[in-house]
Amino acid sequence: MADEPAEVRPGRAGQVTPRQPGAFSLAVDAMGGDHAPEAILDGLELAAERHPQARFLLVGDEARLGGLLATRPRAAKACSLRHAPEVISGDLKPTAALRMRGSSMRIAIDAVAGGEAAGVVSAGNTGALMALAKIVVKTLPEIDRPALAAIGPSARGDVVMLDLGANVQCDARNLVEFAVMGDAFARSVLGLTKPTIGLLNVGSEELKGDERVRQAAETLRDSAFGVNFRGFVEGHDITAGTVDVIVTDGFTGNVALKTGEGALKLMRDLLRQVFTSSVPARIGYLLARPALDRLREWMDPRRYNGAVLIGLNGVVVKSHGGTDAIGFAHAVDVAMDMVTHRFNERIREGLAQLGVAAPRPAAALKE
Amino acid sequence: MADEPAEVRPGRAGQVTPRQPGAFSLAVDAMGGDHAPEAILDGLELAAERHPQARFLLVGDEARLGGLLATRPRAAKACSLRHAPEVISGDLKPTAALRMRGSSMRIAIDAVAGGEAAGVVSAGNTGALMALAKIVVKTLPEIDRPALAAIGPSARGDVVMLDLGANVQCDARNLVEFAVMGDAFARSVLGLTKPTIGLLNVGSEELKGDERVRQAAETLRDSAFGVNFRGFVEGHDITAGTVDVIVTDGFTGNVALKTGEGALKLMRDLLRQVFTSSVPARIGYLLARPALDRLREWMDPRRYNGAVLIGLNGVVVKSHGGTDAIGFAHAVDVAMDMVTHRFNERIREGLAQLGVAAPRPAAALKE
Numbered sequence: 046m047a048d049e050p051a052e053v054r055p056g057r058a059g060q061v062t063p064r065q066p067g068a069f070s071l072a073v074d075a076m077g078g079d080h081a082p083e084a085i086l087d088g089l090e091l092a093a094e095r096h097p098q099a100r101f102l103l104v105g106d107e108a109r110l111g112g113l114l115a116t117r118p119r120a121a122k123a124c125s126l127r128h129a130p131e132v133i134s135g136d137l138k139p140t141a142a143l144r145m146r147g148s149s150m151r152i153a154i155d156a157v158a159g160g161e162a163a164g165v166v167s168a169g170n171t172g173a174l175m176a177l178a179k180i181v182v183k184t185l186p187e188i189d190r191p192a193l194a195a196i197g198p199s200a201r202g203d204v205v206m207l208d209l210g211a212n213v214q215c216d217a218r219n220l221v222e223f224a225v226m227g228d229a230f231a232r233s234v235l236g237l238t239k240p241t242i243g244l245l246n247v248g249s250e251e252l253k254g255d256e257r258v259r260q261a262a263e264t265l266r267d268s269a270f271g272v273n274f275r276g277f278v279e280g281h282d283i284t285a286g287t288v289d290v291i292v293t294d295g296f297t298g299n300v301a302l303k304t305g306e307g308a309l310k311l312m313r314d315l316l317r318q319v320f321t322s323s324v325p326a327r328i329g330y331l332l333a334r335p336a337l338d339r340l341r342e343w344m345d346p347r348r349y350n351g352a353v354l355i356g357l358n359g360v361v362v363k364s365h366g367g368t369d370a371i372g373f374a375h376a377v378d379v380a381m382d383m384v385t386h387r388f389n390e391r392i393r394e395g396l397a398q399l400g401v402a403a404p405r406p407a408a409a410l411k412e
Numbered sequence: 413m414a415d416e417p418a419e420v421r422p423g424r425a426g427q428v429t430p431r432q433p434g435a436f437s438l439a440v441d442a443m444g445g446d447h448a449p450e451a452i453l454d455g456l457e458l459a460a461e462r463h464p465q466a467r468f469l470l471v472g473d474e475a476r477l478g479g480l481l482a483t484r485p486r487a488a489k490a491c492s493l494r495h496a497p498e499v500i501s502g503d504l505k506p507t508a509a510l511r512m513r514g515s516s517m518r519i520a521i522d523a524v525a526g527g528e529a530a531g532v533v534s535a536g537n538t539g540a541l542m543a544l545a546k547i548v549v550k551t552l553p554e555i556d557r558p559a560l561a562a563i564g565p566s567a568r569g570d571v572v573m574l575d576l577g578a579n580v581q582c583d584a585r586n587l588v589e590f591a592v593m594g595d596a597f598a599r600s601v602l603g604l605t606k607p608t609i610g611l612l613n614v615g616s617e618e619l620k621g622d623e624r625v626r627q628a629a630e631t632l633r634d635s636a637f638g639v640n641f642r643g644f645v646e647g648h649d650i651t652a653g654t655v656d657v658i659v660t661d662g663f664t665g666n667v668a669l670k671t672g673e674g675a676l677k678l679m680r681d682l683l684r685q686v687f688t689s690s691v692p693a694r695i696g697y698l699l700a701r702p703a704l705d706r707l708r709e710w711m712d713p714r715r716y717n718g719a720v721l722i723g724l725n726g727v728v729v730k731s732h733g734g735t736d737a738i739g740f741a742h743a744v745d746v747a748m749d750m751v752t753h754r755f756n757e758r759i760r761e762g763l764a765q766l767g768v769a770a771p772r773p774a775a776a777l778k779e
Contacts, residue, residue, distance in 0.1 A: 200678055210614050213622045247577050247666040255580045255663055280670025284678040296622055297667050299614040300660070303647025304668040308675035311567055311651040316683075319707050325699040332696030336686040344682075 068100065069125070069162035071360075071380050072153035075105030076132040077169020078366045078373075082106070085168065086113045086120055088373025093119035095374070096381050102162050104129050104153040127152060133173045135366065142173030143180060150174060154181045157359035163384040164360025166351075166376050171363055175211060178354050178361040185389065187396050190215075191356035192223050193295065193363075194230050196349050196379075197305070201286030205231045205240070209352060210299035217260035220244065220292055224265055224274070225399065226355045227290035229391035234382045235289065243278030243288035245297060257294075270398035309344065351376035353383065356392070360384050435467065436492070436529035438727075438747050439520035442472030443499040444536020445733045445740075449473070452535065453480045453487055455740025460490035462741070463748050469529050471496050471520040494519060500540045502733065509540030510547060517541060521548045524726040530751040531727025533718075533743050538730055542578060545721050545728040552756065554763050557582075558723035559590050560662065560730075561597050563716050563746075564672070568653030572598045572607070576719060577666035584627035587611065587659055591632055591641070592766065593722045594657035596758035601749045602656065610645030610655035612664060624661075637765035676711065718743035720750065723759070727751050 073089065075082040082105055089101060100123060103110055107128035114121040129149035133142045145151060150169050156162040158181045165182075167174050175193070184191055194207035207227050212219060224242050231240035242265070246258045258277070265274040275288050280301060283291055293301065320330035330337070342348075346365070350372035354361040360383040364376035440456065442449040449472055456468060467490060470477055474495035481488040496516035500509045512518060517536050523529040525548045532549075534541050542560070551558055561574035574594050579586060591609050598607035609632070613625045625644070632641040642655050647668060650658055660668065687697035697704070709715075713732070717739040721728040727750040731743035 198678070200681060213614055245667055247580055247663055248670070280667040280672075281674030281677065283671055284674040293667070296614055297664050300612055300647040300664050301667050301671040303615070304650055305647075305671045305675040307648030307651040308672040309679060310648065311565070312676060312679040314567060315707050315711075319700060319703040322703040326703045329696035329699030329701075332692040332699070333686060334696075336689040336693045340682050340686050 066160040067163065069102040069156065070096070070099040070164070070384055071377065072102040072104060072156040072162040072165045073124075073377075074150045074153045074165065074167035074169055075103050075110055076129065076149040077167040077174075078364065078368065079135075079168075080367075080369065081168060082110060082113060084368065084370050085373055086110070086117050087370030088377060089120040089124060090117040091370060091374035092377035092381075093123035095378065096123075099123055099381060100125070102127055102153070102156050104156070105132075105149040127156075129153075133170050135170050137170055137173060139170075139172040139176035142170060143176055151177060151181070154178060154361075157361070158182050162359075164362065164380045166362045166364060166373075166380050168364035168366050168368060168373060168376070171352075171366075174361065174363050175354055178357055182357045182359045182361060185356055185358060185392065187393060188222055188226070188356040190219055190222070191354050192219075192226060193298075193352050194227060194355050195302070195352040196234065197283070197302070198344055198349065199284050199286030202289075203235055203349075204283065204286055204289055204291060205235065206283065206291040206293070206298060206302065207355070208293065208295040208298050209302050210295045211354060212295040213299075214296070215257065215294035217257045217264065220257060220261035220294065221264050221399065222356070222396075224261070224290070224292045225270065225395035226392055227292055228270075228273070228395050229388055230353065230355060230383075231289050232391055233386035233388045234379055237289055239273050240289035241273045241275050242290040242292060243275045243282060245283075245291055245293035245301070246277040246279065248279055261292075264399070268399045270395055270400075306346075347372035347375055349375075351379035353379060355388070358389075360388065433527040434530065436469040436523065437463070437466040437531070437751055438744065439469040439471060439523040439529035439532045440491075440744075441517045441520045441532065441534035441536055442470050442477055443496065443516040444534040444541075445731065445735065446502075446535075447734075447736065448535060449477055449480060451735065451737050452740055453477070453484050454737030455744060456487040456491060457484040458737060458741035459744035459748075460486035462745065463490075466490055466748060467492070469494055469520070469523050471523070472499075472516040473497075494523075496520075500537050502537050504537055504540060506537075506539040506543035509537060510543055518544060518548070521545060521728075524728070525549050529726075531729065531747045533729045533731060533740075533747050535731035535733050535735060535740060535743070538719075538733075541728065541730050542721055545724055549724045549726045549728060552723055552725060552759065554760060555589055555593070555723040557586055557589070558721050559586075559593060560665075560719050561594060561722050562669070562719040563601065564650070564669070565711055565716065566651050566653030569656075570602055570716075571650060571653055571656055571658060572602065573650065573658040573660070573665060573669065574722070575660065575662040575665050576669050577662045578721060579662040580666075581663070582624065582661035584624045584631065587624060587628035587661065588631050588766065589723070589763075591628070591657070591659045592637065592762035593759055594659055595637075595640070595762050596755055597720065597722060597750075598656050599758055600753035600755045601746055604656055606640050607656035608640045608642050609657040609659060610642045610649060612650075612658055612660035612668070613644040613646065615646055628659075631766070635766045637762055637767075673713075714739035714742055716742075718746035720746060722755070725756075727755065 103124040129152045131147040192208035193211040265271040362380040470491040498514040559575035560578040632638040729747040
């Protein structure tokens, strides 16, 4: 297999294939992330098997990528190369990243903005990706602000949560739009036909709720879109799986995501201590291991890799920077699901059901 | 033992002992919570053993409590009874609770406001307790708003987090005051001499932080108080134990607390499934059980029972409504620690170190 990299078509920098609209399913930033480009290409090797129709525009150091593709035949068939002379480092400020026109991330994003690719996947600098995506790919005209969404595990299956940090301050209108986008995401990526939606709030026992959240709930309840809106949920409902889509502002969402991850990590670390604390405990671990391995597999962060900046004129997926090939392939899965399942059309349908094609605060909150 | 309830001194309603300033360590709402009054009295039986000098004013249905004390000799010795003809139900609105003058919760809180008791513990309606405490016990003159604080487990020992829901909207000044109160709480209840403090924020990778949080950080950094201020922390730092005190607004804190609890519950439920999924796994569980039991004990929510409304002219501790005697005794421990370790004086010392005895926004934020 290694001797038939037939479809690798290297060419001049940034000019491999004709810039043909819709030529590629996804543009892939081959140089972003801790284990790039090897983990990225290994991930594409897996992704190419799962998505045989997919065409990837692979952006990065052409010479290096060409060599790596030679030993990855499926990726080689699915990819076209485009050279990028620069790489955005993990600590580069978004403003500096915006000025760097020759980065692999920028050229991949340019391919989406230019209509060549339906989406982009990068494991690089998050701040840079979000800034570039917003400025180059641009926000959907119907949406006020894009949001960062991801999928996580719950007792009743996968749940979608947004915003995870794109907007630290949100008003009621933003929350309503997040609900519509979260619904579209759950339909496209989780394959749910009627995802239920909850707005994150503090407990009913507290003296007062949050005004923005109350306004957003009222708008959702009063619209045709609100059929699957379940009202307020609390922090513990995220992992309980009370609803399929959890909507909140980017500050709370980011803290909740990381708090939940932290709690799970604490528990894993403590279990590791438990199972190494004595000889009987070690034997106990070996006996329970097949079941524990299934649990580990089920909770595997790689299965949940791929945070998505939604609300843009194209699909933008951020893979975790530290992920491996399996995790990167999952991020590609998310992007492919969004590309093939009419994600942005579903957002438009949801907004139409809200009764406001482009809801403005006054209209959205008073109705 | 059951035949010597010598120190029970029942009397007329609300008029058992002379209303003597400082006569009691704590007033205890005997009627609040799912298992009241039995669990409350069993908890006091444990607490009386741990705190032999403590005197409790036990407020509730006098006839019923008298009978129950007859079989709880230590509690009987430590308690004086005061009759309360009414009980605040779990679903009563705070406004209605405020109008009910004869409730056990109200009479217990009145004892704090009147100086008879240094603090109050209740497992009753949270909203009612917070409203009554604010209005009857009143906020410290130096503090703008009280906050709800609690202790939780981390990889490096117990951590304090506040606000957990008393204030859904906070400004920078509130956050600074929460830091001072959290510091005093960690000194009094965790016994730390130099607790480290962190302000909860979103990751550095996000495009922008939160303005209030940045202002609060600046104020803390620029003061003598800020020696132990460690700057921003993120959600995963809570269970990592990166700092001893986590400061945030009541909306984020409430969501983070419940998200963390939810994640731990998910993990516990999944482990239960793992250990009952096969015969080897069941045997494995039995072998690892002593170590797993230690883990369970360490994470026992009862150990962390007792959320505290701090910043008031007295100690106000809310026990979880569903807790048992062990949990209630822990809530009493927290209250006793605050009473005996000069909690409010420590708040004043912290505020003095801030360089502003009673910081006002303009002063607090510009310096």
